[in-house]
Every structure is written in structure tokens, then in C-alpha cells.
Amino acid sequence: MTDGGDGRSGANPLTDGSDFLHLLREHGHAAPSTMADAGPGALDPPTEGTTILAIRYRDGVLVAGDRRATAGNVIVYDRAAKVLSVDDRSVMALSGSPANAYEIARLLEISFQHYRRTQLQELSLDGRLRTLSRLLRDNLPMAMQGIGAVVPIYVTYEQESPRDGYAEGGKIFFYDVLGATFESVDFCTTGSGSPIIRGALYYQNRWEQPFVERDEESTLLLVLKMLETAAEFDTATGGFSSTAAIYPQVMRVTAEGISTIDEDILAATYRSANVAG
Numbered sequence: 001m002t003d004g005g006d007g008r009s010g011a012n013p014l015t016d017g018s019d020f021l022h023l024l025r026e027h028g029h030a031a032p033s034t035m036a037d038a039g040p041g042a043l044d045p046p047t048e049g050t051t052i053l054a055i056r057y058r059d060g061v062l063v064a065g066d067r068r069a070t071a072g073n074v075i076v077y078d079r080a081a082k083v084l085s086v087d088d089r090s091v092m093a094l095s096g097s098p099a100n101a102y103e104i105a106r107l108l109e110i111s112f113q114h115y116r117r118t119q120l121q122e123l124s125l126d127g128r129l130r131t132l133s134r135l136l137r138d139n140l141p142m143a144m145q146g147i148g149a150v151v152p153i154y155v156t157y158e159q160e161s162p163r164d165g166y167a168e169g170g171k172i173f174f175y176d177v178l179g180a181t182f183e184s185v186d187f188c189t190t191g192s193g194s195p196i197i198r199g200a201l202y203y204q205n206r207w208e209q210p211f212v213e214r215d216e217e218s219t220l221l222l223v224l225k226m227l228e229t230a231a232e233f234d235t236a237t238g239g240f241s242s243t244a245a246i247y248p249q250v251m252r253v254t255a256e257g258i259s260t261i262d263e264d265i266l267a268a269t270y271r272s273a274n275v276a277g
């Protein structure tokens with residue numbers, strides 16, 4: 001790029017078609033941008049899963065996800081698991097390609113177990129974060145083809161450790177498709193429904209009651225409201241159905257460990273909010 005003399009670049013690779021992905025497309029090495037562009041004989045649209053979120057509250061972190069998996073405009077499955085435990089104190093919530101996401105979660109769990117058994121100690125938090133980052137980078141070729149992107153949220157509850165330099169408490173980390181790691185202090189949401197609820201979450205945390213001061217009951221109600229709001233405006237996000245007994249998946253990560261919130265509790269919470277499904 002050249003400087004235009006007024007301090008601005010003379011070319012913008014994001015708008016003038018000179019970026020690396022554009023170069024690949026020009027030489028026929030990149031996958032079609034949409035399945036419709038792929039022409040006759042193309043594969044069916046890949047299965048995708050959304051929406052996930054995590055909120056840090058008084059006792060730890062609640063991690064939740066809707067249950068819908070879609071392929072294009074087709075609902076493939078309405079009971080998909082998107083929040084998976086990877087060891088005794090951490091979980092990974094999954095958005096994007098379920099096939100790749102489940103494989104990454106399985107490899108992450110195996111990596112943690114291998115380190116514990118060979119080194120006779122737990123892998124540090126920094127080490128766990130780097131392991132997940134490396135697995136996401138290894139998945140980059142699939143993500144670039146538009147058929148295998150994975151954008152996870154990693155949640156853990158850490159005891160105070162001088163080795164890691166982290167204070168005790170629940171912690172939320174999110175990633176991009178390249179494996180870059182970011183810590184979120186209060187909440188995080190990813191997936192196709194996330195833009196719909198991100199502003200509402202910020203408003204609740206900033207102008208109502210801070211999440212870190214809330215108990216589990218009020219935080220759970222907020223989580224369910226946000227997922228239902230995402231489902232109302234995003235077709236790829238599934239809402240709850242009391243008649244079919246389809247509820248979001250919600251797990252708590254606290255100092256006591258990891259546990260799943262029972263569907264009976266979820267049903268009672270919906271009833272208390274007068275939400276029909």
C-alpha cells in the first residue's frame with residue numbers, strides 16, 4: 001500500500017479486492033461464498049449450531065445454548081447438545097459446525113487428560129487456553145471453505161493460583177476462527193442470534209443490576225429470556241417448547257464443580273415468567 005500524502009493509505013485491502021482471500025478466489029482456490037454459487041452437484045448446506053452465551057454471576061458462571069441445528073433453511077435437529085464439559089472444572093460451549101466442534105471438544109478433553117497423567121499435575125489455565133487456540137488454528141482450512149467454522153466459548157472456575165496469576169472465580173474466554181483468545185469479564189455470546197441479544201445483555205449489566213451481584217435464580221431467568229429473544233428473531237436459534245419438552249441446555253460452573261440445571265427447574269422458571277411455549 002502507498003500513502004496518499006494525507007496520512008491515509010492509498011489502498012484498503014478490505015474494500016479494493018487486494019486481500020488474500022480475494023486472491024485465492026481469483027485463482028480458483030477458494031470455496032464458493034455460498035452454496036448457491038457452487039453450481040450443480042454441490043454438497044448440501046453444512047449443519048450449523050447456534051446460539052450460546054455465558055454470564056458470570058455471584059457464585060460462578062452459567063453457560064447455555066439453544067438446541068437447534070440447521071442446514072441452510074432446514075432444521076436438522078432440535079435437541080443438539082452445545083455445552084460440553086471437558087474436565088472437572090471447565091466447559092466449552094459450541095457454535096458453528098457441530099461435527100468439527102465435537103471433535104475439537106473431544107481432542108481438548110484428551111489433551112487435558114494426557115497432560116494430567118503424564119505430568120501428574122493439572123495443565124495451567126494458560127496452557128488450556130493455548131491448547132484450544134491451537135486446535136482452532138488447525139481447523140482453519142475448513143473454516144476458510146465456509147463449511148467448518150467453530151466459534152466456541154470456554155468457561156472455567158479457577159482457584160487462586162500464583163502459577164497462573166489469575167484470581168479465584170469464574171472466567172469466560174471466547175475465540176475467533178483463527179484461535180485468538182479474549183477474556184470477557186461479565187458475559188459473552190456467540191452464534192447467529194448473538195447480535196440480537198448482546199445489546200440487551202450490556203444494558204442489563206450496565207444499567208439494571210450487575211451480573212456479578214445476581215443470584216443463580218435471577219441469572220437463570222435472564223439466560224432463558226435472552227435465548228428466547230434470540231429465537232424470536234433468528235430462525236437458526238431454537239426456542240423452547242413445553243409440549244415437546246425441548247428446553248435450552250444450561251450448565252453451572254462454580255467452586256463446587258460442573259453441573260447441569262435440570263429441565264424441571266427450567267420449566268418452572270419459564271412458568272414463573274409466564275412464558276408460553
